Amino acid sequence: MNNAIGSFFTSAVLDSTSRITNIDGGYICLDKNELPFDIPxxxxxxxxxxxxxxxxxxxxxxxxxxxxxxxxxxxxxxxxxVVAAPGAAQIIVSLLSYFALSGRPITIAQPSYSLFNYYCKTYGINYRRWMLTTQLEYDLDSFPDQSPGSVYPPQQPHLFISSPC
Structure with missing residues (x-):
């Protein structure tokens, strides 16, 4: 296992097969950027x-x-x-509103915030997923084809890389 990932995430998070994980008798939602501990x-x-x-x-x-x-x-x-907002949802909605109005396609690194999928479908945004490896690393060999005519129309697509963890 990648040492950086192992030192950043708890074993409960790494072993999770769901977006909701039980840690020490309490639940955290991994796709909502919740901490597994309280603020000091x-x-x-x-x-x-x-x-x-x-x-x-x-x-x-x-x-x-x-x-x-x-x-x-x-x-x-x-x-x-720097962009500050009361939460990731506000930033995601603002960004995706732009792409919905402009008709530009996007690629979204996954796993990521569940709102990307929801709002892309809601706004009719042409998007593709770029799945991380099981070690949560980027794999350039699996990066979706971005060339005009592949799946995307001729406009330049954009890429979102975000981490809810």
Whole structure:
């Protein structure tokens, strides 16, 4: 087994054959980016204190530009290269709305968020799956043919690589 994968995922996650897995008597949904453990109390306390020190009479920015900028600084990259949202679902829906309107096809690395499949079918988006190996690695030999006329129309297809884990 790949050491990087083995050190990142618990054996319960690696051995799972379902998107819902029982870990230590509790269940996590692997396709919803849930953690198998709770956030430490120290982190919760720091967040609560920061919230108490802010004004509550104003709406927060809906776009998240301040958070994106701070994350960009932390990553040493421009803030406009970062997209922050209250969850993956909002980003997935926004991206797929663009592809639905543009008629452009996509390839989606799998396994991934179940919303990709649902919204591609809902919006009528031409897409193909690129399955990872059983070791959750990318296999270029199994990458779907992207050439015009293969399955896709002549437009340039796009690829989504995302990880709900």
């Amino acid at each position: 109390d120290e982190v919760k306390s720091r967040v609560a204190l920061a919230l108490c020190q802010r004004e509550w009479c104003r709406y927060p920015s809906a776009g998240g530009e301040e958070v994106e900028h701070l994350i960009g600084e932390w990553l040493d990259m421009p803030g406009d290269c």
